Amino acid sequence: MQFCTMLIPCIIELNNEGAGMMFFADFKIERDFVFKEKYGDSESHELHFHDVLEYHILVENEANFQLAHKKYDGTPGDVFLFRPFEPHWNLVKNAKMPIRWISLLLSPSIVRLIPNGYKLLAPFYAVEAISPLIPASSSSAIAIHQLAKMAIEEEKTKAIGWEAKQFLLVIDILVHTLRHASKRDESISSAERFDDGMEVYPSIIQAIEYILEHFTEEIDVNHLLKMAGKRHTAFYRTFRSVTGMTPNMFIHRLRMQAAIYMLVNSDKRITDIAHECGYSSIHYFNKHFKDYRGVSPREYRKSNEKN
DNA sequence: TGATTTGCGTCGGTGGCCAG
DNA sequence: CTGGCCACCGACGCAAATCA
Structure with a gap:
Protein backbone atom coordinates (compact mmCIF):
# COMPACT_ATOMS: atom_id res chain seq x y z
CA MET A 1 0.00 0.00 0.00
CA GLN A 2 1.34 3.39 -0.91
CA PHE A 3 -1.46 5.67 0.19
CA CYS A 4 -4.22 5.62 2.65
CA THR A 5 -6.82 8.33 2.79
CA MET A 6 -8.89 9.60 5.64
CA LEU A 7 -11.69 12.03 4.88
CA ILE A 8 -12.27 14.66 7.51
CA PRO A 9 -15.42 16.77 7.05
CA CYS A 10 -15.00 20.49 7.43
CA ILE A 11 -16.61 23.76 6.47
CA ILE A 12 -14.74 26.20 4.30
CA GLU A 13 -15.64 29.55 2.81
CA LEU A 14 -15.90 29.49 -0.97
CA ASN A 15 -15.45 32.62 -3.03
CA ASN A 16 -17.38 34.80 -0.60
CA GLU A 17 -20.55 33.03 -1.65
CA GLY A 18 -21.17 31.24 1.59
CA ALA A 19 -19.93 28.09 3.19
CA GLY A 20 -20.01 24.61 1.67
CA MET A 21 -19.30 21.14 3.02
CA MET A 22 -16.13 19.54 1.81
CA PHE A 23 -13.54 17.10 2.97
CA PHE A 24 -9.94 17.30 3.97
CA ALA A 25 -8.30 14.22 2.46
CA ASP A 26 -5.52 13.24 4.82
CA PHE A 27 -3.19 11.48 2.41
CA LYS A 28 -0.34 9.66 4.03
CA ILE A 29 2.43 9.16 1.55
CA GLU A 30 4.74 6.27 2.31
CA ARG A 31 6.96 7.17 -0.62
CA ASP A 32 7.78 10.70 -1.75
CA PHE A 33 5.62 10.26 -4.85
CA VAL A 34 3.14 7.81 -6.36
CA PHE A 35 1.99 7.36 -9.95
CA LYS A 36 -1.36 5.66 -10.53
CA GLU A 46 -16.86 15.08 -2.82
CA LEU A 47 -15.24 18.45 -3.18
CA HIS A 48 -12.08 17.93 -1.19
CA PHE A 49 -8.61 19.25 -0.54
CA HIS A 50 -5.34 17.89 0.80
CA ASP A 51 -1.83 19.07 1.52
CA ASP A 196 -8.95 32.91 -18.27
CA GLY A 197 -9.00 36.29 -16.59
CA MET A 198 -6.52 35.68 -13.78
CA GLU A 199 -3.99 38.31 -12.80
CA VAL A 200 -0.31 37.65 -12.51
CA TYR A 201 2.19 39.49 -10.33
CA PRO A 202 5.75 38.35 -11.13
CA SER A 203 7.12 40.23 -8.12
CA ILE A 204 4.82 38.28 -5.78
CA ILE A 205 5.79 35.02 -7.46
CA GLN A 206 9.41 35.98 -6.83
CA ALA A 207 8.56 36.43 -3.16
CA ILE A 208 6.82 33.02 -3.16
CA GLU A 209 9.92 31.42 -4.69
CA TYR A 210 12.05 33.08 -2.03
CA ILE A 211 9.82 31.70 0.72
CA LEU A 212 9.83 28.22 -0.85
CA GLU A 213 13.60 28.31 -0.82
CA HIS A 214 14.08 29.76 2.67
CA PHE A 215 11.05 28.77 4.74
CA THR A 216 13.18 26.73 7.15
CA GLU A 217 15.13 29.88 8.01
CA GLU A 218 14.03 33.09 9.67
CA ILE A 219 12.28 35.10 6.96
CA ASP A 220 12.33 38.88 7.21
CA VAL A 221 9.04 40.29 5.90
CA ASN A 222 10.82 43.55 5.06
CA HIS A 223 13.06 41.64 2.69
CA LEU A 224 9.95 40.29 0.94
CA LEU A 225 8.52 43.82 0.71
CA LYS A 226 11.74 45.07 -0.86
CA MET A 227 11.80 42.12 -3.25
CA ALA A 228 8.23 42.73 -4.34
CA GLY A 229 8.78 46.49 -4.54
CA LYS A 230 5.57 47.15 -2.66
CA ARG A 231 4.44 48.89 0.51
CA HIS A 232 3.25 46.54 3.20
CA THR A 233 -0.48 47.13 2.65
CA ALA A 234 -0.24 46.47 -1.09
CA PHE A 235 2.05 43.51 -0.50
CA TYR A 236 -0.25 41.74 1.94
CA ARG A 237 -3.25 42.45 -0.24
CA THR A 238 -1.60 41.10 -3.39
CA PHE A 239 0.05 38.17 -1.65
CA ARG A 240 -3.30 37.09 -0.29
CA SER A 241 -4.98 37.42 -3.67
CA VAL A 242 -2.24 35.28 -5.27
CA THR A 243 -1.88 32.53 -2.65
CA GLY A 244 -5.16 32.77 -0.77
CA MET A 245 -3.30 33.31 2.50
CA THR A 246 -1.05 35.73 4.37
CA PRO A 247 2.75 35.39 4.08
CA ASN A 248 2.94 34.03 7.61
CA MET A 249 0.21 31.44 7.05
CA PHE A 250 2.01 30.44 3.86
CA ILE A 251 5.33 29.99 5.65
CA HIS A 252 3.73 27.99 8.46
CA ARG A 253 1.98 25.60 6.08
CA LEU A 254 5.25 24.85 4.34
CA ARG A 255 6.94 24.31 7.70
CA MET A 256 4.14 22.01 8.86
CA GLN A 257 4.36 19.93 5.68
CA ALA A 258 8.10 19.54 6.20
CA ALA A 259 7.57 18.69 9.89
CA ILE A 260 4.97 16.02 9.12
CA TYR A 261 7.30 14.43 6.63
CA MET A 262 10.13 14.31 9.18
CA LEU A 263 7.87 13.03 11.98
CA VAL A 264 6.74 10.11 9.85
CA ASN A 265 9.95 9.39 7.95
CA SER A 266 12.64 9.94 10.56
CA ASP A 267 13.24 9.25 14.22
CA LYS A 268 14.61 12.70 14.94
CA ARG A 269 13.58 14.31 18.22
CA ILE A 270 10.57 16.63 17.96
CA THR A 271 12.70 19.50 19.29
CA ASP A 272 15.20 18.99 16.47
CA ILE A 273 12.43 18.76 13.86
CA ALA A 274 10.98 22.04 15.12
CA HIS A 275 14.37 23.75 14.75
CA GLU A 276 15.00 22.23 11.32
CA CYS A 277 11.63 23.49 10.14
CA GLY A 278 12.45 27.05 11.17
CA TYR A 279 10.84 27.25 14.62
CA SER A 280 13.14 28.70 17.23
CA SER A 281 10.56 27.85 19.88
CA ILE A 282 9.40 24.27 20.35
CA HIS A 283 6.38 25.59 22.25
CA TYR A 284 5.21 27.59 19.32
CA PHE A 285 5.85 24.65 17.01
CA ASN A 286 3.62 22.45 19.16
CA LYS A 287 0.85 25.00 19.16
CA HIS A 288 0.96 25.35 15.37
CA PHE A 289 1.08 21.63 14.89
CA LYS A 290 -1.98 21.08 17.02
CA ASP A 291 -3.88 23.80 15.15
CA TYR A 292 -2.84 22.21 11.87
CA ARG A 293 -3.44 18.54 12.57
CA GLY A 294 -5.58 18.54 15.70
CA VAL A 295 -3.07 16.46 17.66
CA SER A 296 0.34 17.11 19.19
CA PRO A 297 3.47 16.16 17.21
CA ARG A 298 4.12 13.22 19.53
CA GLU A 299 0.58 11.86 19.13
CA TYR A 300 0.79 12.34 15.37
CA ARG A 301 4.03 10.41 15.16
CA LYS A 302 2.64 7.64 17.36
CA SER A 303 -0.48 7.22 15.25
CA ASN A 304 1.55 7.17 12.04
CA GLU A 305 4.32 4.86 13.12
CA LYS A 306 5.45 2.53 10.35
CA ASN A 307 5.48 -1.18 11.04
C1' DT B 1 15.15 13.49 34.12
C1' DG B 2 14.71 15.07 29.66
C1' DA B 3 11.08 15.85 26.37
C1' DT B 4 6.79 17.78 25.46
C1' DT B 5 2.63 20.51 26.45
C1' DT B 6 0.02 24.34 28.40
C1' DG B 7 -0.80 29.05 29.98
C1' DC B 8 -0.07 33.73 29.58
C1' DG B 9 1.92 38.39 28.50
C1' DT B 10 3.95 41.34 24.92
C1' DC B 11 4.58 43.08 20.45
C1' DG B 12 4.30 43.28 15.61
C1' DG B 13 1.74 41.50 11.47
C1' DT B 14 -2.46 42.19 9.27
C1' DG B 15 -6.29 44.34 7.20
C1' DG B 16 -9.94 48.03 7.31
C1' DC B 17 -10.60 52.64 6.19
C1' DC B 18 -9.74 56.82 3.99
C1' DA B 19 -7.25 60.30 1.23
C1' DG B 20 -4.63 61.44 -2.81
C1' DC C 1 -5.05 51.80 -7.59
C1' DT C 2 -1.67 52.91 -4.08
C1' DG C 3 -0.02 54.55 0.32
C1' DG C 4 -0.59 56.05 5.22
C1' DC C 5 -2.70 55.53 9.63
C1' DC C 6 -4.25 52.80 13.27
C1' DA C 7 -6.63 49.24 16.02
C1' DC C 8 -6.90 44.49 16.87
C1' DC C 9 -5.69 39.92 17.20
C1' DG C 10 -2.48 36.35 16.23
C1' DA C 11 2.62 35.26 16.46
C1' DC C 12 6.10 34.51 19.47
C1' DG C 13 8.72 33.53 23.65
C1' DC C 14 9.11 32.60 28.57
C1' DA C 15 7.87 29.97 32.69
C1' DA C 16 5.53 26.30 34.83
C1' DA C 17 3.24 21.87 34.52
C1' DT C 18 2.81 17.35 32.71
C1' DC C 19 4.25 13.22 30.34
C1' DA C 20 7.06 9.14 28.98
Whole structure:
Protein backbone atom coordinates (compact mmCIF):
# COMPACT_ATOMS: atom_id res chain seq x y z
CA MET A 1 0.00 0.00 0.00
CA GLN A 2 1.34 3.39 -0.91
CA PHE A 3 -1.46 5.67 0.19
CA CYS A 4 -4.22 5.62 2.65
CA THR A 5 -6.82 8.33 2.79
CA MET A 6 -8.89 9.60 5.64
CA LEU A 7 -11.69 12.03 4.88
CA ILE A 8 -12.27 14.66 7.51
CA PRO A 9 -15.42 16.77 7.05
CA CYS A 10 -15.00 20.49 7.43
CA ILE A 11 -16.61 23.76 6.47
CA ILE A 12 -14.74 26.20 4.30
CA GLU A 13 -15.64 29.55 2.81
CA LEU A 14 -15.90 29.49 -0.97
CA ASN A 15 -15.45 32.62 -3.03
CA ASN A 16 -17.38 34.80 -0.60
CA GLU A 17 -20.55 33.03 -1.65
CA GLY A 18 -21.17 31.24 1.59
CA ALA A 19 -19.93 28.09 3.19
CA GLY A 20 -20.01 24.61 1.67
CA MET A 21 -19.30 21.14 3.02
CA MET A 22 -16.13 19.54 1.81
CA PHE A 23 -13.54 17.10 2.97
CA PHE A 24 -9.94 17.30 3.97
CA ALA A 25 -8.30 14.22 2.46
CA ASP A 26 -5.52 13.24 4.82
CA PHE A 27 -3.19 11.48 2.41
CA LYS A 28 -0.34 9.66 4.03
CA ILE A 29 2.43 9.16 1.55
CA GLU A 30 4.74 6.27 2.31
CA ARG A 31 6.96 7.17 -0.62
CA ASP A 32 7.78 10.70 -1.75
CA PHE A 33 5.62 10.26 -4.85
CA VAL A 34 3.14 7.81 -6.36
CA PHE A 35 1.99 7.36 -9.95
CA LYS A 36 -1.36 5.66 -10.53
CA GLU A 37 -3.35 4.81 -13.61
CA LYS A 38 -7.03 5.45 -12.97
CA TYR A 39 -10.29 4.72 -14.69
CA GLY A 40 -13.84 5.81 -13.86
CA ASP A 41 -17.31 6.33 -15.24
CA SER A 42 -18.83 7.91 -12.17
CA GLU A 43 -15.93 9.82 -10.73
CA SER A 44 -18.03 12.14 -8.61
CA HIS A 45 -16.21 12.33 -5.32
CA GLU A 46 -16.86 15.08 -2.82
CA LEU A 47 -15.24 18.45 -3.18
CA HIS A 48 -12.08 17.93 -1.19
CA PHE A 49 -8.61 19.25 -0.54
CA HIS A 50 -5.34 17.89 0.80
CA ASP A 51 -1.83 19.07 1.52
CA VAL A 52 0.02 16.95 -1.02
CA LEU A 53 0.63 18.07 -4.61
CA GLU A 54 -1.38 16.28 -7.27
CA TYR A 55 -1.16 16.04 -11.04
CA HIS A 56 -4.22 14.87 -12.95
CA ILE A 57 -3.21 13.89 -16.49
CA LEU A 58 -6.33 13.23 -18.53
CA VAL A 59 -5.71 10.39 -21.01
CA GLU A 60 -9.09 9.46 -22.46
CA ASN A 61 -12.50 11.20 -22.82
CA GLU A 62 -13.71 14.49 -21.39
CA ALA A 63 -14.27 15.61 -17.82
CA ASN A 64 -15.38 18.65 -15.86
CA PHE A 65 -13.05 20.03 -13.24
CA GLN A 66 -13.68 22.41 -10.42
CA LEU A 67 -10.73 23.95 -8.63
CA ALA A 68 -11.60 26.35 -5.82
CA HIS A 69 -14.26 28.53 -7.45
CA LYS A 70 -13.31 28.04 -11.12
CA LYS A 71 -14.61 25.43 -13.53
CA TYR A 72 -12.71 23.90 -16.43
CA ASP A 73 -13.57 21.61 -19.34
CA GLY A 74 -10.92 18.91 -19.50
CA THR A 75 -10.08 17.26 -22.81
CA PRO A 76 -7.67 14.33 -23.33
CA GLY A 77 -4.07 15.45 -22.97
CA ASP A 78 -4.87 18.25 -20.51
CA VAL A 79 -2.80 18.37 -17.36
CA PHE A 80 -4.33 19.79 -14.16
CA LEU A 81 -2.44 20.79 -11.05
CA PHE A 82 -4.38 20.21 -7.84
CA ARG A 83 -2.54 22.45 -5.44
CA PRO A 84 -2.16 22.04 -1.65
CA PHE A 85 -5.25 23.24 0.23
CA GLU A 86 -7.09 24.07 -2.99
CA PRO A 87 -10.55 22.49 -2.99
CA HIS A 88 -11.18 20.45 -6.14
CA TRP A 89 -13.23 17.72 -7.75
CA ASN A 90 -13.67 16.19 -11.20
CA LEU A 91 -16.59 14.51 -12.98
CA VAL A 92 -16.86 12.59 -16.23
CA LYS A 93 -18.79 14.58 -18.83
CA ASN A 94 -20.63 11.58 -20.17
CA ALA A 95 -21.18 8.47 -18.02
CA LYS A 96 -21.07 6.35 -21.17
CA MET A 97 -17.59 7.66 -21.92
CA PRO A 98 -15.55 6.83 -18.81
CA ILE A 99 -12.33 8.73 -18.31
CA ARG A 100 -8.85 7.34 -17.97
CA TRP A 101 -6.19 9.42 -16.31
CA ILE A 102 -2.82 9.23 -14.65
CA SER A 103 -2.59 10.59 -11.15
CA LEU A 104 0.70 11.69 -9.65
CA LEU A 105 0.72 12.51 -5.95
CA LEU A 106 3.85 13.91 -4.40
CA SER A 107 5.10 15.31 -1.16
CA PRO A 108 6.61 18.82 -1.39
CA SER A 109 9.56 17.46 0.60
CA ILE A 110 10.77 15.60 -2.49
CA VAL A 111 12.41 18.76 -3.83
CA ARG A 112 14.73 19.05 -0.83
CA LEU A 113 16.95 16.58 -2.65
CA ILE A 114 17.20 18.74 -5.80
CA PRO A 115 19.43 21.81 -6.29
CA ASN A 116 17.18 24.91 -6.22
CA GLY A 117 14.39 22.38 -5.93
CA TYR A 118 11.91 24.63 -4.18
CA LYS A 119 11.69 26.85 -7.26
CA LEU A 120 10.00 23.87 -8.91
CA LEU A 121 7.08 24.20 -6.52
CA ALA A 122 6.09 27.77 -7.43
CA PRO A 123 3.36 26.69 -9.89
CA PHE A 124 1.72 24.76 -7.04
CA TYR A 125 1.64 27.67 -4.62
CA ALA A 126 0.89 30.74 -6.75
CA VAL A 127 -2.66 29.44 -6.79
CA GLU A 128 -4.42 32.50 -8.14
CA ALA A 129 -1.58 33.61 -10.40
CA ILE A 130 -0.63 30.53 -12.35
CA SER A 131 -3.34 28.60 -14.15
CA PRO A 132 -3.85 25.03 -12.85
CA LEU A 133 -4.46 23.90 -16.43
CA ILE A 134 -1.64 23.02 -18.82
CA PRO A 135 -3.59 22.63 -22.07
CA ALA A 136 -3.19 19.50 -24.18
CA SER A 137 -2.01 21.58 -27.14
CA SER A 138 1.08 22.88 -25.29
CA SER A 139 4.46 21.22 -25.67
CA SER A 140 4.69 20.98 -21.86
CA ALA A 141 1.46 18.96 -21.58
CA ILE A 142 2.62 16.64 -24.36
CA ALA A 143 5.94 16.11 -22.58
CA ILE A 144 4.33 15.59 -19.16
CA HIS A 145 1.93 13.09 -20.69
CA GLN A 146 4.82 11.08 -22.18
CA LEU A 147 6.84 11.19 -18.97
CA ALA A 148 3.88 10.02 -16.87
CA LYS A 149 3.27 7.12 -19.25
CA MET A 150 6.94 6.15 -18.98
CA ALA A 151 6.66 6.23 -15.18
CA ILE A 152 3.65 3.91 -15.26
CA GLU A 153 5.55 1.51 -17.57
CA GLU A 154 8.57 1.57 -15.24
CA GLU A 155 6.37 0.46 -12.36
CA LYS A 156 4.76 -2.28 -14.43
CA THR A 157 8.04 -3.81 -15.57
CA LYS A 158 9.79 -3.18 -12.24
CA ALA A 159 13.14 -3.39 -14.03
CA ILE A 160 16.15 -2.85 -11.80
CA GLY A 161 16.34 0.80 -10.72
CA TRP A 162 12.73 1.56 -11.66
CA GLU A 163 12.12 3.67 -8.55
CA ALA A 164 15.16 5.85 -9.30
CA LYS A 165 13.99 6.17 -12.88
CA GLN A 166 10.54 7.27 -11.69
CA PHE A 167 12.17 9.86 -9.46
CA LEU A 168 13.96 11.33 -12.48
CA LEU A 169 10.67 11.41 -14.38
CA VAL A 170 8.99 13.29 -11.51
CA ILE A 171 11.74 15.93 -11.60
CA ASP A 172 11.37 16.22 -15.36
CA ILE A 173 7.61 16.72 -14.98
CA LEU A 174 8.18 19.43 -12.36
CA VAL A 175 10.66 21.23 -14.63
CA HIS A 176 8.23 21.14 -17.56
CA THR A 177 5.53 22.56 -15.30
CA LEU A 178 7.75 25.40 -14.10
CA ARG A 179 8.89 26.23 -17.63
CA HIS A 180 5.30 26.27 -18.83
CA ALA A 181 4.37 28.67 -16.02
CA SER A 182 7.35 30.97 -16.56
CA LYS A 183 6.94 31.00 -20.34
CA ARG A 184 3.60 32.66 -19.79
CA ASP A 185 5.21 34.86 -17.18
CA GLU A 186 7.93 36.32 -19.44
CA SER A 187 5.56 38.32 -21.59
CA ILE A 188 3.99 39.98 -18.57
CA SER A 189 5.27 43.32 -17.30
CA SER A 190 3.63 44.01 -13.95
CA ALA A 191 0.07 42.79 -13.68
CA GLU A 192 -1.63 41.57 -16.78
CA ARG A 193 -4.27 38.98 -17.38
CA PHE A 194 -4.19 35.37 -18.41
CA ASP A 195 -6.64 34.07 -21.02
CA ASP A 196 -8.95 32.91 -18.27
CA GLY A 197 -9.00 36.29 -16.59
CA MET A 198 -6.52 35.68 -13.78
CA GLU A 199 -3.99 38.31 -12.80
CA VAL A 200 -0.31 37.65 -12.51
CA TYR A 201 2.19 39.49 -10.33
CA PRO A 202 5.75 38.35 -11.13
CA SER A 203 7.12 40.23 -8.12
CA ILE A 204 4.82 38.28 -5.78
CA ILE A 205 5.79 35.02 -7.46
CA GLN A 206 9.41 35.98 -6.83
CA ALA A 207 8.56 36.43 -3.16
CA ILE A 208 6.82 33.02 -3.16
CA GLU A 209 9.92 31.42 -4.69
CA TYR A 210 12.05 33.08 -2.03
CA ILE A 211 9.82 31.70 0.72
CA LEU A 212 9.83 28.22 -0.85
CA GLU A 213 13.60 28.31 -0.82
CA HIS A 214 14.08 29.76 2.67
CA PHE A 215 11.05 28.77 4.74
CA THR A 216 13.18 26.73 7.15
CA GLU A 217 15.13 29.88 8.01
CA GLU A 218 14.03 33.09 9.67
CA ILE A 219 12.28 35.10 6.96
CA ASP A 220 12.33 38.88 7.21
CA VAL A 221 9.04 40.29 5.90
CA ASN A 222 10.82 43.55 5.06
CA HIS A 223 13.06 41.64 2.69
CA LEU A 224 9.95 40.29 0.94
CA LEU A 225 8.52 43.82 0.71
CA LYS A 226 11.74 45.07 -0.86
CA MET A 227 11.80 42.12 -3.25
CA ALA A 228 8.23 42.73 -4.34
CA GLY A 229 8.78 46.49 -4.54
CA LYS A 230 5.57 47.15 -2.66
CA ARG A 231 4.44 48.89 0.51
CA HIS A 232 3.25 46.54 3.20
CA THR A 233 -0.48 47.13 2.65
CA ALA A 234 -0.24 46.47 -1.09
CA PHE A 235 2.05 43.51 -0.50
CA TYR A 236 -0.25 41.74 1.94
CA ARG A 237 -3.25 42.45 -0.24
CA THR A 238 -1.60 41.10 -3.39
CA PHE A 239 0.05 38.17 -1.65
CA ARG A 240 -3.30 37.09 -0.29
CA SER A 241 -4.98 37.42 -3.67
CA VAL A 242 -2.24 35.28 -5.27
CA THR A 243 -1.88 32.53 -2.65
CA GLY A 244 -5.16 32.77 -0.77
CA MET A 245 -3.30 33.31 2.50
CA THR A 246 -1.05 35.73 4.37
CA PRO A 247 2.75 35.39 4.08
CA ASN A 248 2.94 34.03 7.61
CA MET A 249 0.21 31.44 7.05
CA PHE A 250 2.01 30.44 3.86
CA ILE A 251 5.33 29.99 5.65
CA HIS A 252 3.73 27.99 8.46
CA ARG A 253 1.98 25.60 6.08
CA LEU A 254 5.25 24.85 4.34
CA ARG A 255 6.94 24.31 7.70
CA MET A 256 4.14 22.01 8.86
CA GLN A 257 4.36 19.93 5.68
CA ALA A 258 8.10 19.54 6.20
CA ALA A 259 7.57 18.69 9.89
CA ILE A 260 4.97 16.02 9.12
CA TYR A 261 7.30 14.43 6.63
CA MET A 262 10.13 14.31 9.18
CA LEU A 263 7.87 13.03 11.98
CA VAL A 264 6.74 10.11 9.85
CA ASN A 265 9.95 9.39 7.95
CA SER A 266 12.64 9.94 10.56
CA ASP A 267 13.24 9.25 14.22
CA LYS A 268 14.61 12.70 14.94
CA ARG A 269 13.58 14.31 18.22
CA ILE A 270 10.57 16.63 17.96
CA THR A 271 12.70 19.50 19.29
CA ASP A 272 15.20 18.99 16.47
CA ILE A 273 12.43 18.76 13.86
CA ALA A 274 10.98 22.04 15.12
CA HIS A 275 14.37 23.75 14.75
CA GLU A 276 15.00 22.23 11.32
CA CYS A 277 11.63 23.49 10.14
CA GLY A 278 12.45 27.05 11.17
CA TYR A 279 10.84 27.25 14.62
CA SER A 280 13.14 28.70 17.23
CA SER A 281 10.56 27.85 19.88
CA ILE A 282 9.40 24.27 20.35
CA HIS A 283 6.38 25.59 22.25
CA TYR A 284 5.21 27.59 19.32
CA PHE A 285 5.85 24.65 17.01
CA ASN A 286 3.62 22.45 19.16
CA LYS A 287 0.85 25.00 19.16
CA HIS A 288 0.96 25.35 15.37
CA PHE A 289 1.08 21.63 14.89
CA LYS A 290 -1.98 21.08 17.02
CA ASP A 291 -3.88 23.80 15.15
CA TYR A 292 -2.84 22.21 11.87
CA ARG A 293 -3.44 18.54 12.57
CA GLY A 294 -5.58 18.54 15.70
CA VAL A 295 -3.07 16.46 17.66
CA SER A 296 0.34 17.11 19.19
CA PRO A 297 3.47 16.16 17.21
CA ARG A 298 4.12 13.22 19.53
CA GLU A 299 0.58 11.86 19.13
CA TYR A 300 0.79 12.34 15.37
CA ARG A 301 4.03 10.41 15.16
CA LYS A 302 2.64 7.64 17.36
CA SER A 303 -0.48 7.22 15.25
CA ASN A 304 1.55 7.17 12.04
CA GLU A 305 4.32 4.86 13.12
CA LYS A 306 5.45 2.53 10.35
CA ASN A 307 5.48 -1.18 11.04
C1' DT B 1 15.15 13.49 34.12
C1' DG B 2 14.71 15.07 29.66
C1' DA B 3 11.08 15.85 26.37
C1' DT B 4 6.79 17.78 25.46
C1' DT B 5 2.63 20.51 26.45
C1' DT B 6 0.02 24.34 28.40
C1' DG B 7 -0.80 29.05 29.98
C1' DC B 8 -0.07 33.73 29.58
C1' DG B 9 1.92 38.39 28.50
C1' DT B 10 3.95 41.34 24.92
C1' DC B 11 4.58 43.08 20.45
C1' DG B 12 4.30 43.28 15.61
C1' DG B 13 1.74 41.50 11.47
C1' DT B 14 -2.46 42.19 9.27
C1' DG B 15 -6.29 44.34 7.20
C1' DG B 16 -9.94 48.03 7.31
C1' DC B 17 -10.60 52.64 6.19
C1' DC B 18 -9.74 56.82 3.99
C1' DA B 19 -7.25 60.30 1.23
C1' DG B 20 -4.63 61.44 -2.81
C1' DC C 1 -5.05 51.80 -7.59
C1' DT C 2 -1.67 52.91 -4.08
C1' DG C 3 -0.02 54.55 0.32
C1' DG C 4 -0.59 56.05 5.22
C1' DC C 5 -2.70 55.53 9.63
C1' DC C 6 -4.25 52.80 13.27
C1' DA C 7 -6.63 49.24 16.02
C1' DC C 8 -6.90 44.49 16.87
C1' DC C 9 -5.69 39.92 17.20
C1' DG C 10 -2.48 36.35 16.23
C1' DA C 11 2.62 35.26 16.46
C1' DC C 12 6.10 34.51 19.47
C1' DG C 13 8.72 33.53 23.65
C1' DC C 14 9.11 32.60 28.57
C1' DA C 15 7.87 29.97 32.69
C1' DA C 16 5.53 26.30 34.83
C1' DA C 17 3.24 21.87 34.52
C1' DT C 18 2.81 17.35 32.71
C1' DC C 19 4.25 13.22 30.34
C1' DA C 20 7.06 9.14 28.98
